[in-house]
Amino acid sequence: MPEYETFTHDVLVIGTGGAGLRAAIEASAAGVSVGMVSKCLLGKAHTVMAEGGIAAALGNVDDRDSWKVHFADTMRGGQYVNNWRMAELHARESPARVRELEAWGAVFDRTKDGRILQRNFGGHKYPRLAHVGDRTGLEMIRTLQDHGIHRGIDVYMEVCVLALLKDGARICGAFGYDRERGRFRIFRAKAVILATGGIGKAYKITSNSWDCTGDGHSLAYHAGAELIDMEYIQFHPTGMVWPPSVRGMLVTEGVRGEGGILTNNEGKRFMFDFIPDNYKAQTADNEEEGWRYTQGDKNARRPPELLTRDHVARCIVREIKEGRGTPHGGVYLDISWIKKRISNAEEHIKRKLPSMYHQFKQLGDIDITKEAMEVGPTTHYIMGGVRVDSDTQMSNIPGLFAAGECAAGINGANRLGGNSLSDLLVFGKRAGEFAAKYAQSQSLGGIDQAALKNLAEEALRPFEHEEGENPYSVQRDLQETMQHNVGIVRDESEMQAALEHLKTFWERARHVGVIGTRDFNPGWHTALDLKNLLTVSEAVTRAALERKESRGAQFRDDYPEKSEEFAKVNTIVWKGENGVMQIRREPIPEMREELRQVIEEMK
Amino acid sequence: MATEGKGTRTAVFRIWRGDNNGGALHDYTTGVSEGMVVLDAVHDIQAHQANDLACRWNCKAGKCGSCSAEVNGMPKLMCMTRLSDLPLDRPITIEPMKAFPRVKDLITDVSWNFAVKKRIKKFKPRPPDAADGTWRMAQEDIDRVQEFRKCIECFLCQDVCHVLRDHHKHDQFIGPRFLVYTAALEMHPLDTEDRIAELREAQGIGFCNITKCCTKVCPEDIHITDNAIIPLKERVVDDYYDPLGWIWKKIRRQNERAPEPPLA
Numbered sequence: 001m002p003e004y005e006t007f008t009h010d011v012l013v014i015g016t017g018g019a020g021l022r023a024a025i026e027a028s029a030a031g032v033s034v035g036m037v038s039k040c041l042l043g044k045a046h047t048v049m050a051e052g053g054i055a056a057a058l059g060n061v062d063d064r065d066s067w068k069v070h071f072a073d074t075m076r077g078g079q080y081v082n083n084w085r086m087a088e089l090h091a092r093e094s095p096a097r098v099r100e101l102e103a104w105g106a107v108f109d110r111t112k113d114g115r116i117l118q119r120n121f122g123g124h125k126y127p128r129l130a131h132v133g134d135r136t137g138l139e140m141i142r143t144l145q146d147h148g149i150h151r152g153i154d155v156y157m158e159v160c161v162l163a164l165l166k167d168g169a170r171i172c173g174a175f176g177y178d179r180e181r182g183r184f185r186i187f188r189a190k191a192v193i194l195a196t197g198g199i200g201k202a203y204k205i206t207s208n209s210w211d212c213t214g215d216g217h218s219l220a221y222h223a224g225a226e227l228i229d230m231e232y233i234q235f236h237p238t239g240m241v242w243p244p245s246v247r248g249m250l251v252t253e254g255v256r257g258e259g260g261i262l263t264n265n266e267g268k269r270f271m272f273d274f275i276p277d278n279y280k281a282q283t284a285d286n287e288e289e290g291w292r293y294t295q296g297d298k299n300a301r302r303p304p305e306l307l308t309r310d311h312v313a314r315c316i317v318r319e320i321k322e323g324r325g326t327p328h329g330g331v332y333l334d335i336s337w338i339k340k341r342i343s344n345a346e347e348h349i350k351r352k353l354p355s356m357y358h359q360f361k362q363l364g365d366i367d368i369t370k371e372a373m374e375v376g377p378t379t380h381y382i383m384g385g386v387r388v389d390s391d392t393q394m395s396n397i398p399g400l401f402a403a404g405e406c407a408a409g410i411n412g413a414n415r416l417g418g419n420s421l422s423d424l425l426v427f428g429k430r431a432g433e434f435a436a437k438y439a440q441s442q443s444l445g446g447i448d449q450a451a452l453k454n455l456a457e458e459a460l461r462p463f464e465h466e467e468g469e470n471p472y473s474v475q476r477d478l479q480e481t482m483q484h485n486v487g488i489v490r491d492e493s494e495m496q497a498a499l500e501h502l503k504t505f506w507e508r509a510r511h512v513g514v515i516g517t518r519d520f521n522p523g524w525h526t527a528l529d530l531k532n533l534l535t536v537s538e539a540v541t542r543a544a545l546e547r548k549e550s551r552g553a554q555f556r557d558d559y560p561e562k563s564e565e566f567a568k569v570n571t572i573v574w575k576g577e578n579g580v581m582q583i584r585r586e587p588i589p590e591m592r593e594e595l596r597q598v599i600e601e602m603k
Numbered sequence: 604m605a606t607e608g609k610g611t612r613t614a615v616f617r618i619w620r621g622d623n624n625g626g627a628l629h630d631y632t633t634g635v636s637e638g639m640v641v642l643d644a645v646h647d648i649q650a651h652q653a654n655d656l657a658c659r660w661n662c663k664a665g666k667c668g669s670c671s672a673e674v675n676g677m678p679k680l681m682c683m684t685r686l687s688d689l690p691l692d693r694p695i696t697i698e699p700m701k702a703f704p705r706v707k708d709l710i711t712d713v714s715w716n717f718a719v720k721k722r723i724k725k726f727k728p729r730p731p732d733a734a735d736g737t738w739r740m741a742q743e744d745i746d747r748v749q750e751f752r753k754c755i756e757c758f759l760c761q762d763v764c765h766v767l768r769d770h771h772k773h774d775q776f777i778g779p780r781f782l783v784y785t786a787a788l789e790m791h792p793l794d795t796e797d798r799i800a801e802l803r804e805a806q807g808i809g810f811c812n813i814t815k816c817c818t819k820v821c822p823e824d825i826h827i828t829d830n831a832i833i834p835l836k837e838r839v840v841d842d843y844y845d846p847l848g849w850i851w852k853k854i855r856r857q858n859e860r861a862p863e864p865p866l867a
Contacts, residue, residue, distance in 0.1 A: 041659070042717060043756055044667040099737055105726035105791065107745050107752055114739030132749065138666065139752060149717075150725045157714075180706055209661040243638020249664050359664065362683055363638065472650040516655030519622070520707040523654025 004184040004452070009035035009154070010439040011432070012174060012189035014161050014216065017045035018137070018424030019404025019431070020195030021144035022097075026432025027193075028151045032439050035154045035187060037176065039211045042155055043145045046197050046209040047424065050137025051252035051355065052121055053129025054101075054425070055418030056094035060111055061118045062298060065126040067091040071595070072602035074419060076278065077123040077308050078383075078412020079552040079562075081229070081570060084591045085390035086410040090419070090426050097425035098130050106143040108132055120257040120294060122306045123416040125282065125602075127296070134252050134355045140421055159185060161215065162528065163455050164192060164223040164400065165447060171223070171399035172445025175455050179525065182518025184456055186447065190439035193393075193431045194220060194386060194402040199233075199536045201475075201529075203379035204483040207239055207250035213529045214536030216406030220386045221535055225395040227573045228408045229384035230536075231543035232553045234415055235488045237312035239378025241330035246363045248378040251333065251356060253417045255373075256305040258352050259294040260335040262316070263372070264324035270331075271304035274315050279307055281603075291341060310414040310553045313377040317488055320376065330376035336369055345369065377488055381420065382536075383411040383553065384543065387572065392434035393427055399438060403431035413552020461510075462527040468513025471527035478505050478533055486541050491558040495545050502538050509534060542583050543571045612636075614686065615694040616644050618656065623705045630694060635686055641697065642670050642681035645709070657708040665822060668757030672709050673698045678759040678820045700762040713758055719777050723785055724801070728793040744792045751787035751831060753823040756780065760817035760827060766810045776807035779817035779827050786831035789838070799842045808832070808839060 010032035013024045020036060028034045038045070057070040071091035075082055102108065102116065108130050109117040118127040132139040149155075161176035165186075173188040196216030200208025221227055238251040256262075264270050275283045283304050284290040290303025305312065316331050325331060335353070339345035346369040350357050353368070360366040360373060385408035386395050393401045404424045411419065462468065478501075485498035509530040514523040549563040550556050569585040576582040591599075612635045617628045631648045642660055649656045661667040663682045670681040675689065675696050689695055703711035732738045760779040766772050777785075785802060788794055802808045815828045825831070 040661055040667075041669065041713070044661045044669050046661070048667045048755075049662050049664060102738060103728060103731075103736075105728070105788075105794075107740075107748050107791065109749075110740055110742040110745065114741055115737065132752070135666070135753065138755065142752065146720070146725070149721050157717075180710075209663075209667070211661060244636060245638045245640055245643045246664075355666070362665070363640070363685070470650070470654060472654065476650075514654060520657040520710055521655045522649055522657060526654075 004186050006186040006188060007035060007154070007156070008188045008444065009033045010189065011035075011191045011193065011435045012037065012187050013193045013195060014174065014219070015045065015195035015197060015404070015406070016042055016155065017047035017195060017197055017404065018140055018144065018421060019428035020045070020193070021141065021148050022425050022428030023193045023195055023403055023432035023435070024153050025144065025148050025151060026429045027436040028153050030433065030436035030440075032436045035156065035189070037156045037159045037161055037174070037187065039158065039160050039179070039215075041157050043141055045141065046212055047137045047141045047421075049207070049209065049250065050140070050421055051134040051250065052254045052257070053119055053131030053136045053418050054094070054098055054140065054421040055121070055124060055128050055416065056098040056130055056422055057091060057128060058095050058098065058116060058118060058130065060115045061296070062126040065128060068598045069125050069602060070094070070128065072599050073124050074410070074416060075412070075599055077414050077416040079414060080412065080567065081551065081588060082412030083390050083409030084595055086427070088595060089390065089430070090410050090423060093426045094422035097422065097429065101140065101143050101425070104143050104147040106139055108139070119254065120302065120306065121417045122253055122256070122312070123308045124418065129418040131254070133351070134254050134353050136421065156185070160525065160528070161219060162459055164219050165451065166223060166397070167445030167448075169398060170445060171397055173447065175452060177459065180520055182521065182524070184459075186452070188444055188447065190442040190444060191399045191401060191435040193435050194400070194406050195404050195428065195431070196406045198405045199382050199533075199540075200379050202479065202482050202533050202537045202540070203487070204479040205239065205248040206379040207236060207248055208379065214532045216402060217385055217539070218532035218535040220395060220397075220400065220402065220406075221539065221573070221575055223397055223400065224575060225397050225400060226387040227384060227539055228387040228570050229412070229543070230382070230539040230573055231547050231571060232383035232411070232413050233379060233540060234309055234381040234383060234553050235313045235377040236380035237309055237316050237377055238333055238375040240364065241326075241374050241376045242328040243364060249359070249363075250378065250380070251373060251375050252353070253309070255333060255335050255353060255356060256303075257294065258335060258349075259291060259338045259341075260305065260333055261303070261337060262305050262312070263332045263334060264319045265326060266324060270319055270324070271307070271312065271315060274311075275304050275307065276311060283307065308414055309417065310555075313488060314555060316375075316377060326374045328374050330374040332372040333375045334372035336371055381405060381415055383413065383415055384408045384540075391430065393431035394434060394438070399442065401431045401435045403427040413554065459528060462512050462514040462524060465511060465513040466515055468511045469508055471512040471514065471523055471530060474505055474508045474512060474530055475526055475533065478537060481505075482537050482540070486537070486544060488555060490544055490554070490556050492545065495541050498541050499538070502534060502541065506534055538581055539573045542581055543573055546571050546583050546585065614644070614691040616648065617694040617696045618645070618648070618708070619698040620656070620708050621705070622707050626705070628696065635691065639686045640682055641674055641679070641684040641686065641695070644686065645681060645697065657706075657710045659710055666755060668755035671700055671757045671759050671762065673700060673762075678762045680757055680759070680822050683822060700758065702762040702764070702768040703758075715773055716756070716758055716761065716780065719781050720784065722805075723777075723781060723788070724796050724798050726788055726791065726794055727796040729795050738793055740792045747830060748787050748790050748792075750825055751783050751790075753825060754780065754783055755823060757822060759820045759822065763816045763820045765814065765816065772807065772810055776810040779811070779832065781806070782808060782811070782835060783825060783827055783831045786835050789835065799838055802835060803839045803843060808836060811836075
């Protein structure tokens with residue numbers, strides 16, 4: 001039995017995006033020893049790509065905003081299947097989390113009176129997103145990173161975790177390898193926080209980084225944790241569609257927040273035709289009013305382009321399906337039209353949306369100040385994830401916490417733009433705080449040597465069959481299947497077919513082969529990621545099959561309406577004792593009366 | 604070498620493969636389609652011809668700064684370098700950054716950068732301007748700092764800087780990236796720390812002789828030399844070589860730290 005290098009901490013954080021960094025900062029502030037494991041280099045995690053802003057009811061631009069309005073907006077956007085306690089904590093605490101970033105050096109765009117500026121975003125009643133142009137995620141991750149490096153946190157860069165370790169029922173560490181040399185690593189810890197982000201790489205068209213392979217979801221699942229709401233995957237309405245090599249790349253909702261409009265190939269602004277009943281009261285019914293809203297008129301209602309993402313994405317799919325799409329299979333998103341309304345439009349667009357200008361100019365030969373963009377839906381975010389306690393972020397496994405995208409609850413059936421970054425901060429902090437507290441009451445657990453041996457053997461198996469299948473082929477076929485069979489529009493037979501495909505992919509994954517050595521070998525890394533991708537794909541498919549209704553991001557062609565029955569439940573997925581994935585429905589707890597009143601008041 | 608066939612066009616990519624003990628350029632031929640970037644070609648080769656070809660990448664959208672390499676000798680982000688901007692009639696050379704130790708193939712050991720950053724004094728804000736713990740800053744006072752904070756830490760500026768690349772002064776000079784980082788802190792309207800002494804001594808700002816190579820390769824178009832390094836050099840000069848300024852600063856520093864009056 002070889003000896004693996006071992007590192008010991010009170011709290012181990014897996015993932016160095018916004019949630020992981022915020023959790024590590026909080027845990028270290030409590031005086032415990034903290035280690036962070038990152039698949040990539042520090043500061044490169046997917047948070048860096050967030051564009052629009054951080055949702056927080058600061059009330060700097062419109063003082064009618066408050067945590068209550070934010071809470072009601074979040075619940076409405078999530079179709080009321082959210083964990084209402086998390087939505088409440090999130091709305092109450094996000095302003096303090098944003099101000100804290102400023103104290104740590106973040107430089108947000110300003111209002112005229114020198115405060116943090118806030119912008120409009122889909123589903124938010126008032127301008128609420130603190131932002132830095134369209135690179136808010138970069139500002140956030142850099143601020144947390146630069147603050148965190150002075151706090152004595154040990155960072156293990158380019159280390160990938162393969163499994164969580166347990167001592168009886170409780171968590172006691174993690175097992176992984178360093179990408180540079182392929183050496184196995186043991187991390188012993190009293191508490192582990194998962195902050196691994198999303199699962200976008202299970203799909204072909206996605207806005208996500210390579211590293212969004214559902215590691216946290218999968219690690220938790222295989223360790224015995226429950227996953228919740230896995231059917232809800234957000235397809236962001238506006239991804240680039242052309243050229244092919246950038247298909248799926250995100251076009252920020254900020255474009256619409258600044259006045260951008262969606263049109264079809266007939267030049268028609270189609271969103272006005274499809275305003276859902278529960279949003280009619282707060283949506284503009286004419287172009288003039290919509291424009292006034294984007295320019296800060298407090299008496300105007302928001303344009304229908306700023307309806308929730310699930311709805312806008314479906315409207316775009318319909319336009320394309322019914323033959324009103326663009327040459328490359330999208331619809332038009334036009335910000336250049338504002339030159340009819342304001343004199344310095346070109347300069348204004350470049351200042352407000354610099355990355356978008358740059359991205360289209362450089363990669364698509366399109367000048368967005370002069371012409372319309374072509375956009376279509378792209379896999380963006382998973383609302384589902386590790387089921388956690390709303391206040392402490394601990395899962396059903398003692399000592400295992402989760403925060404950010406890999407945890408679930410706050411977003412329900414659909415996430416509002418901007419609520420992700422605030423989620424990372426609010427629940428990252430809570431996870432750090434409670435993991436530290438938990439760790440202080442525990443001793444280190446024991447390591448099961450036999451389990452390590454099995455894990456190491458499993459990880460090295462692809463080297464045994466050099467003639468085995470190329471891992472990239474399995475990954476590609478999986479992405480195709482999820483894209484076509486478990487995408488925006490779903491039905492029973494396609495998803496059943498997907499489950500059959502997944503069975504064969506599991507089998508193929510067991511027989512992939514890699515060439516070369518253990519030194520920074522992307523083929524090997526891809527082979528090891530397959531388990532995670534397959535696990536989350538199966539969970540998504542099974543949960544989507546279980547929910548026989550359409551709600552939020554889940555749209556079923558065979559059950560196109562919402563159902564009363566499913567309004568009251570969440571789906572839970574876990575690993576049965578026989579190793580087979582299990583699923584059940586669980587009633588949503590009764591909402592506190594005071595919160596119910598808030599929702600009534602805001603209707 | 605680029606061939607135009609029936610709907611398929613190919614190009615040759617000459618990629619450096621090896622590790623810190625040595626290596627060589629290897630030719631790979633792969634298909635080219637509309638809009639492709641260099642990173643797409645590398646991924647194609649990785650998926651179909653060389654599964655173990657190592658390169659870093661995350662976002663493939665020019666936002667994370669991971670896929671830095673030298674394309675035809677020019678420091679570039681592979682994800683933002685379009686094949687249509689390169690001469691495909693001859694092989695496209697892709698090599699790792701030269702200013703850092705090689706790890707494998709296109710990957711270099713950039714850990715030095717992370718160590719350097721840790722040594723720069725952190726942000727230290729003045730007390731809040733308002734009772735609720737918030738500050739007031741005018742947009743025009745932060746425009747410059749926001750320019751510096753666009754940096755995605757791709758380290759291409761470090762790669763091209765001759766002080767690091769050719770003279771290997773990694774132990775005496777922090778490089779353009781961290782001069783920009785220091786400038787962002789020094790020019791932050793809320794910051795009260797003083798980093799001028801270190802800039803002159805341990806961080807070696809004097810090594811920079813403003814050839815502006817760093818500015819030229821910056822994928823974020825940050826005016827590294829003009830807006831960050833030269834103003835910092837001026838501050839160093841003011842502090843050390845201007846006697847009147849020196850006395851004035853000495854007096855001012857004693858009265859400093861009191862917050863400026865809020866804007867509103």
